[in-house]
Amino acid sequence: MELEVKNEENGELDKIRTPLAQFIRKFSRQKTAMVALVFIVFIVLLAIFGSMIVPYGIEAFDYSAITKGPSATHFFGTDEFGRDIFSRVVCGTKISLIVGLFSVTIGAICGTFLGLISGYYGGILDSVIMRICDTLFAFPGIILAIGIVAILGPGVGNVIIAVAVFSTPTFARLVRSSTLGVKKSVFVQAARSIGTSDFGILIHHILPSALPNIIVQYTMTIGTSIITASSLSFLGMGAQPPTAEWGLMLSNGRSYMMMYPYIAFFPGFAIFLTVLSFNLLGDGLRDALDPKLND
């Protein structure tokens, strides 16, 4: 992708690659990341339109066909209540994606804000914010999430809050380190020399420099947070039955693991594919955005 600009001196068309065009070029060269991206687009479409195209409702009990194996009528088989696993897995996409996106978005916004002010102003503010982050880091993620859900009570909304809280410190640290690096650069001093306010410097000059890191971290964390959300549901602290949630379905299927493995297999596989594609996308983005890997 190139931007064609008319050269006023000789009337010829000059081709200039904008940074965006360069990024797209580098990203599209990476086959795995592209496949992951296509898969994610597919999942997003499923999340939006899935409930309209599935053959059965998520709460359509059919006691004449319980624990049936995969067949032409039930692609992924049926569970212990005769519910169609294919329909439930497709509808579960929505909850997992919403939890993943919302929680990480909230975490990224809070973390970025905290990281910016703590890196820029330093001093006591910095120490306080970073010590709180250290404390949150000391908990294993899932334990922290369990703790928060235990306080707030189970439910999808609270899972979002819990996952947001535990992804915030990562963003705060990441953005703080970028801020520390950029705030002493000459262009920030130059911006200050024309009278730019602290706020203007943070938003216009420091944040854009940290953005590539934030984007990569954002994509990678979506995968992790989908796992955490599913784990919470698996443990009975997230989505409540009869919601079609992958972690919850996995948890139900666990009892029938030996005899009817497909009940647990398909939701588990859905989690695996989704998380894997977000991680691969993140890897691809990092390679495309990293200026050190410039050709």
Add this chain to the structure above:
Amino acid sequence: MTENKAKNILEIKNMHTYFFTDNGVVKSVDGVDITLKEGSTLGIVGESGSGKSVTALSVMNLLMETKGRVVEGEIIFDGKDILKLSNEDQRKLRGGEIAMIFQEPMTSLNPVLKIGDQITEAILLHTKTTKAEAKIKVLDMLNKINIPRAERIMNEYPFQLSGGQRQRIMIAMALVCNPKILIADEPTTALDVTIQAQILELMKELKDMIGTSIMFITHDLGVVAEVCDEVVVMYCGKVVESADVYSIFENTKHPYTKGLLASIPKLGEHIERLESIPGNVPNPKHMPKGCKFSPRCKEAISICTEKEPEFFEYPDGHKSRCWLCKKEYGGEL
């Protein structure tokens, strides 16, 4: 000279800027008096580490990201001590009344913002204009700095420009709000010689067009001869000699300035080896006793290593911080 009657636009009085590092206090600027007259160009000359840049940063109040602080003295601009102004008033002064250009054009523009947006930012910060009006002003300014294809450059990123073009953009950014003072911190050091000449020429033109006074920091005495009306020579955080540009070159007083002048290659002169000043600028933590230049000075006498010389003023206004000058004029040592 006519400039002598012009009023002082900036007076730095007995300014001390210290850096409070973990290893102790570094006195980067240690009692500096500098006066900038309206409409004139003042050159500040010295080796690396002599405190030139710190003086500039102190005036701009840009020391907050460092461990440095102005601990004593006054910086009088427009009748007010800018060190006593609130942060907000200081911010308004920066870019609006006092602007600065930096040594490194390659890093002083934000790599992820378009050129047009960076210059527009300066206008929007200091004047109440709409974005459309600001854009017209930016275009006008870009035409003034003789940059080709101005309209197109507005939408380009810094990496698409050469070093000389970037320095022009920095100059445009600094001057777009018609500041009263422009501080240029070695603006041509990173550029090659032909571009240097163009940039100097441009600064001269704009100075007359806008009526800005310039404080020109450099270690290049050739540049000083080219653009400056008056010169201040700094050594170890102190002004050692100050005079108008003719006296500095014709009637050099301080041995340090003499050394600097002797180390410039001259056209038409064939010598095997250039003169140099022996030794280095002393470590700020281990300053020599007496005159700080005495260990490197060829003309040093016994008093030089014992007592620090005062500023000695000749009747024509030429000032030099050297015992020899006092002796020359018949003063008691």
